[in-house]
Amino acid sequence: MSRTIRILALLAALAIVVDLVGHRRALLADDVYRVASVRIPERGLRAYRPGEVIVQFKEAVRDRDASDMMREAGGRSARRSDFSPRYLVRLDDGFEIADVLDRLRTMPGVDFAEPNGIARAFQRAGYFTPHDPFYTSQWNFRMLDVERMWGIQKGDTSVAVAILDTGIAYEDFGPYRKAPDFGAAVFLQGHDFINGDDHANDDNFHGTHVASTIAEATDNNIGVAGLAFGCALMPVKVLDNEGVGSFFVVAEGIDYAVNFTLNGQHPVKVINLSLGGDSTSTTVRQAVDRAVAAGVTVVAAAGNESTGKVSFPAALPNVIGVGAVDGRKVKAPYSNFGPELSVVAPGGDIRRDDTGPDGVPDGRPDGVLQQTFDPDTALEQGRYDDFHYFFVVGTSQATPHVAALAALLYRQGITQPAAIKAAIENSAEDLGAPGRDDTFGHGLIRPVVALRGYGLNQ
Amino acid sequence: MGLILSLLLAGSVAAGPKEKPVTNKTKIASAKAARAREEKCVDRWLAERKLDPYGSPAETMYAGGTPLFDEATGRQIDRLEYIYRKHPEAKAACAPAPKTR
Secondary structure: OHHHHHHHHHHHHHHHHHHHHHHHHHHHHHHHHOOOOOOOOOOOOOOEEEEEEEEEEOOOOOHHHHHHHHHHHOEEEEEEOOOOOEEEEEEOOOOOHHHHHHHHHOOOOEEEEEEEEOOOOOOOOOOOOOOOOOHHHOHHHHHOOHHHHHHHOOOOOOOEEEEEEOOOOOOOEOOEOOOHHHOOOOEOOOEEOOOOEOOOOOOOOHHHHHHHHHHOOOOOOOOOOOOOOOOEEEEEEOOOOOOEEEHHHHHHHHHHHHHOOEOOEOOEEEEEEOEEEOOOOHHHHHHHHHHHHOOOEEEEEOOOOOOOOOOEOOOOOOOEEEEEEOOOOOEOOOOOOOOOOOEEEEOOEOOOOOOOOOOOOOOOOEOEEEEEEOHHHHHHHOOEOOEEEEEEOOHHHHHHHHHHHHHHHHHOOOOOHHHHHHHHHHOOEOOOOOOOEOOOEOOEOOHHHHHOOOHHHO | OHHHHHHHHHHHHHOOOOHHHHHHHHHHHHHHHHHHHHHHHHHHHHHHOOEOOOOOEOOEEEEOOOOOEEOOOOEEOOHHHHHHHHOHHHHHHHOOOOOOO
């Protein structure tokens, strides 16, 4: 009898163990679900004609010198425009468009250089619809009416956004690889303040995802789009592989971006800080003050603890502090709030599925979809080449939407950070209690309205 | 069957439905008070060592403004658990001792 009881007890214990294992598996499956990765097609329509670039020289440059420069940069032959010192350059075999453009852009006689984009018919007047296959999953872009926004402004490389973060997957260097969907995106010389070198490669995933929202290569028929895809990016690594940094390095990064010059110009007009801390810092505040005085707009994340205290430096009065909403324009559950909150932007909620290509649930989480490398592969194997598209949520993801809008406003001709901030705040869609409130600040950004100058007339 | 049902009903009446929520509320209040005491102890422990609310040096900045929210999963990490992982000595100083028989 006692033996039977022992056997029954053993079976019951086994059943419990099996049940626990089952639950553990379910939790693991849920963990994996966060990735929701989508493998991209390797080939498709191209946004640019292969092996060709356009270069325009300054009026004073002689044709012979222009010819020498094009050859030195990798050109095989060139066709001159009938109207200006502008050339269509065909590249020698083995030369990459991005490398040739980099070379040309550093030459003193070059006015500008760009890929020879493929013109397509049938764009609606006043709209621009990209052909990136997963663009339809970017509900956050639809929420901001970006096709009309791009009809007004797409940005160009005279305006750069510095991404102060964990770095960006922007180059092939050592174990690091350039994210494929950055395509012909232009990167300015950045700096790694964590390791003390000029290679601000991402070793976490965060910075690459944030940067992608701003300037992922767009209309290249690969993956997803970026909001200010014509603008340049500057990778500045101030957070380590765990996403942790310090006041000192953040201030160093701000000063680096502000003081950077290219051809006598200061191209960095916007600094994106998808970071913050609990304490305040004179070092960082003064660096922000210097940036704003130099005409640079600083945009920072409000923080992800759902508390009524906006993180520092987002709480500074001359910074645009950004909170997050989900796909319903409801405050995201994690988003901090408070009197210092400036505006909100889509940050998503990975537990919800309110959005899809047709505005209906699509079985995918409502995160912000962009390309980055798999953080687990990076952590476990030290590989930074396992690129996928990831749904990520947070005020970190909301912030680059606002930074991108700021960059486009600079391209529209606004030059002062206070005017940029006013344009963004005054044009926002009022959410929650009428007028400015602590949950949504001035409301959800409305790029189309801001770019039409509405905000400046308020 | 009818007998079983009536016994169950009788049992539920006898259990005193009004008392049960009060007991739960008391338990919750007690747990909240214990948690508040523990948080206060940890905050004091951190302040003595000039650490931020997450147990890092005061000048630390984080992706997304906090180490407690995983933007890849949307999950919040408990602050005390996070601190105890980093500083087991804080746990020794502040966490309630495990119950023993």
